[in-house]
Amino acid sequence: MQKKVWESPLFWPAQLKGNTLWVIDETLLPGRLVYVKVRNTKQAVACIRQMKTRAFGQFLVVLNTFLLVLDKNKKSSPKVLLKVLQKTATALNASRPTFPFSEVTAMVVGWAHQAVAQKKDLVGFLCQNINGFLMGIRIRRLQRVEQIASVIQDKETILTHCNVSGELAMAARICKAQRKTVRFFATETRPYFQGAKLTCWELKLAGADVTLVADNAVGLLLRGNKINRVIVGSDRSCANGDIANKIGTYQIAVLAKEFGIPFHALTQPSKKIARGEDIPIEIRDPEELLSFSGKKVVSPGVEGFYPGFDVVPHELITQPIAINVN
Amino acid sequence: MQKKVWESPLFWPAQLKGNTLWVIDETLLPGRLVYVKVRNTKQAVACIRQMKTRAFGQFLVVLNTFLLVLDKNKKSSPKVLLKVLQKTATALNASRPTFPFSEVTAMVVGWAHQAVAQKKDLVGFLCQNINGFLMGIRIRRLQRVEQIASVIQDKETILTHCNVSGELAMAARICKAQRKTVRFFATETRPYFQGAKLTCWELKLAGADVTLVADNAVGLLLRGNKINRVIVGSDRSCANGDIANKIGTYQIAVLAKEFGIPFHALTQPSKKIARGEDIPIEIRDPEELLSFSGKKVVSPGVEGFYPGFDVVPHELITQPIAINVN
Numbered sequence: 001m002q003k004k005v006w007e008s009p010l011f012w013p014a015q016l017k018g019n020t021l022w023v024i025d026e027t028l029l030p031g032r033l034v035y036v037k038v039r040n041t042k043q044a045v046a047c048i049r050q051m052k053t054r055a056f057g058q059f060l061v062v063l064n065t066f067l068l069v070l071d072k073n074k075k076s077s078p079k080v081l082l083k084v085l086q087k088t089a090t091a092l093n094a095s096r097p098t099f100p101f102s103e104v105t106a107m108v109v110g111w112a113h114q115a116v117a118q119k120k121d122l123v124g125f126l127c128q129n130i131n132g133f134l135m136g137i138r139i140r141r142l143q144r145v146e147q148i149a150s151v152i153q154d155k156e157t158i159l160t161h162c163n164v165s166g167e168l169a170m171a172a173r174i175c176k177a178q179r180k181t182v183r184f185f186a187t188e189t190r191p192y193f194q195g196a197k198l199t200c201w202e203l204k205l206a207g208a209d210v211t212l213v214a215d216n217a218v219g220l221l222l223r224g225n226k227i228n229r230v231i232v233g234s235d236r237s238c239a240n241g242d243i244a245n246k247i248g249t250y251q252i253a254v255l256a257k258e259f260g261i262p263f264h265a266l267t268q269p270s271k272k273i274a275r276g277e278d279i280p281i282e283i284r285d286p287e288e289l290l291s292f293s294g295k296k297v298v299s300p301g302v303e304g305f306y307p308g309f310d311v312v313p314h315e316l317i318t319q320p321i322a323i324n325v326n
Numbered sequence: 327m328q329k330k331v332w333e334s335p336l337f338w339p340a341q342l343k344g345n346t347l348w349v350i351d352e353t354l355l356p357g358r359l360v361y362v363k364v365r366n367t368k369q370a371v372a373c374i375r376q377m378k379t380r381a382f383g384q385f386l387v388v389l390n391t392f393l394l395v396l397d398k399n400k401k402s403s404p405k406v407l408l409k410v411l412q413k414t415a416t417a418l419n420a421s422r423p424t425f426p427f428s429e430v431t432a433m434v435v436g437w438a439h440q441a442v443a444q445k446k447d448l449v450g451f452l453c454q455n456i457n458g459f460l461m462g463i464r465i466r467r468l469q470r471v472e473q474i475a476s477v478i479q480d481k482e483t484i485l486t487h488c489n490v491s492g493e494l495a496m497a498a499r500i501c502k503a504q505r506k507t508v509r510f511f512a513t514e515t516r517p518y519f520q521g522a523k524l525t526c527w528e529l530k531l532a533g534a535d536v537t538l539v540a541d542n543a544v545g546l547l548l549r550g551n552k553i554n555r556v557i558v559g560s561d562r563s564c565a566n567g568d569i570a571n572k573i574g575t576y577q578i579a580v581l582a583k584e585f586g587i588p589f590h591a592l593t594q595p596s597k598k599i600a601r602g603e604d605i606p607i608e609i610r611d612p613e614e615l616l617s618f619s620g621k622k623v624v625s626p627g628v629e630g631f632y633p634g635f636d637v638v639p640h641e642l643i644t645q646p647i648a649i650n651v652n
Binding site: 290 | 356513514519526536539547577578580584607612615619623625628630636
């Protein structure tokens with residue numbers, strides 16, 4: 001029997017129990033681990049819009065919202081159900097316009113039309129497809145965790161940036177079980193502090209040794225032979241191997257190359273975007289930079305420029321750690 | 327008659343009036359421009375230790391404290407005065423152990439011994455020397471401001487990091503008078519936010535166009551052809567041209583070189599340190615990184631690594647803008 005792998009709460013930050021989706025409120029981490037209740041589309045949209053969840057969590061909320069809606073409307077006619085599903089998709093797509101939720105929602109709505117055309121049990125077919133799809137992702141992400149652990153060698157120090165939704169922390173736990181001594185450095189990841197608030201928290205939960213650095217200390221760390229390997233996530237992957245990830249990833253990749261330090265990105269190969277230049281970079285509200293905890297940190301008239309992501313060309317990626325899509 | 331140059335408050339952040347030294351409390355910027363009173367050595371040490379002043383301001387406080395002490399003890403015998411001056415030097419040296427205040431205090435104490443040996447009027451000789459020394463620095467810094475302005479070309483966008491105590495803002499004002507259109511980007515400069523709080527504030531006072539970016543957006547900015555030139559200060563300069571400056575300067579220099587963007591450092595040539603490797607890097611209290619406004623941002627057990635400075639080797643400095651030491 002396979003030993004159960006320890007799971008970081010951020011690996012699967014939304015859990016469906018009955019007619020309630022429990023979602024980790026990441027804005028309260030690392031102080032408190034609180035799950036908020038999501039029972040309908042409106043609450044799902046609010047949860048995403050208020051950034052209580054992000055990254056993989058958003059994706060889980062989007063898919064699970066369809067399960068909530070199906071449960072609530074299971075006695076409706078296929079015609080009514082199709083309308084409700086389309087309305088749900090539209091609302092979710094608009095929750096954060098810069099995220100490509102439409103790829104996921106269009107898939108679900110497509111399944112619904114397929115079921116109707118093939119005269120299948122609409123609710124049953126959709127639930128099966130969504131749950132099967134989620135299970136497939138779960139298995140492939142668990143495989144990727146194993147891959148990360150096998151890339152990390154004994155006595156290495158790993159630098160990471162932003163947060164990779166549980167996978168690095170779980171790999172750290174596996175390394176520990178394999179008796180590898182591994183240390184981690186995490187960047188703060190301004191302005192949202194995902195590194196400080198999420199990555200440090202879950203690496204600590206995993207029992208790992210983790211040190212926080214400011215985003216501007218990366219050059220000194222890499223030059224000083226303190227880092228053996230960089231491992232980051234990716235929000236989008238391109239057909240040519242370029243990736244987009246949290247702002248700051250690009251400069252870490254350039255610096256890693258300068259010092260010959262292996263740079264790994266966790267990717268999910270996709271043919272939908274040809275290359276990095278084709279990825280639209282989300283320019284976020286500069287207020288997120290100009291204020292802190294609601295208090296302005298700069299004087300009036302100072303502008304802010306806050307690109308949410310940057311692109312790492314494939315030449316800078318020593319070795320992707322890809323999810324298996326076959 | 328020469329036209330009076332506009333002066334940033336940070337260019338000369340401590341002013342002696344009568345028996346009171348008025349020092350800008352930089353911890354209250356950019357919200358309020360408040361000068362705190364320093365009347366004796368104890369208050370001077372507190373002002374430095376609490377980081378109400380920093381960089382060039384600390385240097386001004388150290389030298390002016392001797393003027394305060396001389397004024398208070400002007401009727402004492404040379405023997406008593408020498409003792410008082412030595413005590414003052416010792417207290418100032420201990421105010422922030424990592425700063426080389428002793429170079430400055432030893433110079434003043436040396437002058438005092440010279441005056442006694444040569445039977446000069448101790449108080450008069452010292453006041454003249456200290457004031458003359460400060461005046462010399464003032465003139466050379468004003469010359470460097472002109473040099474910065476002449477380096478910056480029309481329609482350029484300049485990236486800066488941390489804060490250079492008024493000189494860049496004053497150069498921006500000169501550029502404006504010369505009808506050059508210049509834009510500035512300033513990094514936040516974590517964890518103290520000197521870029522956000524001081525540099526943006528004084529560039530805005532100078533009437534300049536300034537945009538704040540996170541420290542991790544530098545790579546994207548430089549890659550995107552948004553920056554024509556980088557200008558930073560330096561806390562220490564070495565005989566071989568290496569410099570030490572606020573943490574983050576090094577990685578900006580590496581990235582600037584990657585994109586062939588001129589990188590300038592404001593330097594004060596010195597033969598005291600041979601090369602960058604010889605500069606001890608101050609490792610500051612990690613709490614400054616792990617907490618924000620007194621509130622912990624990470625979970626218990628997470629460590630922090632906060633090097634205050636890093637070293638830029640001279641190969642990465644396209645052109646220093648040096649203070650004239652002759």
